[in-house]
Amino acid sequence: MWRRWLAVGLGVVALGCGGGSGGDTGFRVGLVTPGPVSDAGWNAAAYEGLQRIAKELGAQTAHQESSTPAEFEEIFRDFGARRFSLVFGHGFEFQDAAVTAGEAFPNTAYVVTSGRVVRPNVAGLVFELEEAAYLAGVLAGHLSDSGVTGMVGGMEIPPVRLIFDGYRRGFLAVRPDGVVKEVYLGNWEDAAGARQASRALVAQGADILIHNADAAGLGVFQACRETGTLAIGTNRDQAGVAPEIVVASAVIDVPGAMLRIAREVQQGRFEGRLVRFDLASGIIDLVLNPELESRISDETRVALQEARRDVVSGHVRLEHFGK
Numbered sequence: 001m002w003r004r005w006l007a008v009g010l011g012v013v014a015l016g017c018g019g020g021s022g023g024d025t026g027f028r029v030g031l032v033t034p035g036p037v038s039d040a041g042w043n044a045a046a047y048e049g050l051q052r053i054a055k056e057l058g059a060q061t062a063h064q065e066s067s068t069p070a071e072f073e074e075i076f077r078d079f080g081a082r083r084f085s086l087v088f089g090h091g092f093e094f095q096d097a098a099v100t101a102g103e104a105f106p107n108t109a110y111v112v113t114s115g116r117v118v119r120p121n122v123a124g125l126v127f128e129l130e131e132a133a134y135l136a137g138v139l140a141g142h143l144s145d146s147g148v149t150g151m152v153g154g155m156e157i158p159p160v161r162l163i164f165d166g167y168r169r170g171f172l173a174v175r176p177d178g179v180v181k182e183v184y185l186g187n188w189e190d191a192a193g194a195r196q197a198s199r200a201l202v203a204q205g206a207d208i209l210i211h212n213a214d215a216a217g218l219g220v221f222q223a224c225r226e227t228g229t230l231a232i233g234t235n236r237d238q239a240g241v242a243p244e245i246v247v248a249s250a251v252i253d254v255p256g257a258m259l260r261i262a263r264e265v266q267q268g269r270f271e272g273r274l275v276r277f278d279l280a281s282g283i284i285d286l287v288l289n290p291e292l293e294s295r296i297s298d299e300t301r302v303a304l305q306e307a308r309r310d311v312v313s314g315h316v317r318l319e320h321f322g323k
Contacts, residue, residue: 027266029059030079030087032094034067035188039215042235042254046090046113049258056259057266059085067188072097080105086265088113088258092157098122109265109272113254114159120272125257128278129159129234130166130318131311132250133210135286136232137170138307139248140208142300143230144171147178150201152220154188154213163212163234163250166318170307181206185216194219202227208247210234221245230292239289247292253283276320280312 029050037047047063054061062084064075072089076097079087089098089112098110102122115124140149149171151164168180181204183197194216198209202223209224210232211217217233221242224231231242233249257277264270277283286304288296310316 026085027057027059028079028082028084028086029053029061029262029265030084031061031063031090032072032075032088033063033065033090034093035214036065037063039188039218040236040238040241041217041233042214043090045236045252045254046088046258049255050088052255052259053262057262059262059266069093069097073100076101076110077104080108084108086111086262086270089115092159093155095124109261109270111261113257116274118272118274121270122272123261123270124274125261126274126276126320127159127252127254127257127284128276128318128320129250129252129284130162130320131279132284132286133163133166133234134170134311134316134318135304135307136210136248136250137167137172138174138303139170139286139296139300140167140210140230140232141171141174141178142297142303143247143295144175144178144208146205146207147175148181148205148207149178150181150183150198150204150206150209152194152197152201152209152211152213152217153182153184154216155186156184160212162319164210167210167232167250169316169318173307174303179205185213188214188216190216191219191222195223198223198229199227202229208232210250237287239287239291243289243291246289247295248286248288251285251287252277253285257283278312279308 031050033043035043037043053059086109092114095115095117098112102110110122113125153160198220208230211220212234224245230247231245237249239246
């Protein structure tokens with residue numbers, strides 16, 4: 001642990017000496033992710049947000065990766081002790097650390113994505129991705145020949161369950177007699193396990209899969225390539241990862257949301273609260289893969305438009321995190 005934290009400390013010192021991102025403005029922003037930013041999804045989106053904050057707001061920035069709860073508070077406290085203005089914990093699992101560190105460092109704003117804890121200097125960003133997942137379910141219901149679809153999750157935490165519930169409802173709205181199968185891996189990194197689980201779902205008849213598994217989701221795409229199965233990405237537009245099989249992605253504009261909050265902090269307007277982003281906000285959306293749009297009929301496009309209107313108007317009511 002001492003060696004690890006020496007590396008962390010030196011990394012931030014290097015940032016202060018010009019080794020980090022952004023100029024020496026006094027506005028410092030840190031990011032902690034639960035997995036690698038090479039996942040082409042959840043963590044990559046947050047790192048892109050950090051880069052935008054550096055570029056557009058001139059902030060000094062630093063990033064740490066940790067999937068060990070015992071380290072979360074230590075990392076958050078380290079950023080607070082170094083007088084960072086803002087620290088993002090990118091995931092539900094960072095809530096407790098944000099509250100504890102926030103009490104110790106009241107001049108640092110702590111923001112937890114997919115979190116619902118609120119203190120004077122602690123906020124939660126709630127991404128209602130279940131709304132886009134509902135649209136993804138409608139799309140899957142129209143595209144499936146077998147009437148069977150599968151969902152592969154990382155950890156079984158409330159935000160992921162809600163996303164899968166939204167997808168399930170959308171699929172069954174189109175295919176009332178359809179079958180929706182669900183698997184959780186128990187982690188965010190096991191791409192091999194995700195591949196194996198995905199192949200098992202395909203063997204059970206699933207002809208379209210959705211994941212919410214961060215880096216492990218790459219194993220879902222691998223299995224879909226091997227079996228000729230369609231896939232739906234989440235959190236970020238993942239069509240570029242596997243353009244031959246990813247028909248659409250339920251997307252969060254995480255960089256845009258992070259930038260909004262960073263501006264508030266920089267301008268002294270930040271307040272601890274829950275900040276919600278839904279389809280109507282423009283932060284949440286279902287993005288189709290242009291390379292596979294020929295597989296989507298006009299009838300399906302109309303159904304997606306109607307489903308979007310129903311969700312935005314409240315005609316379709318989904319369960320939301322923290323409500």
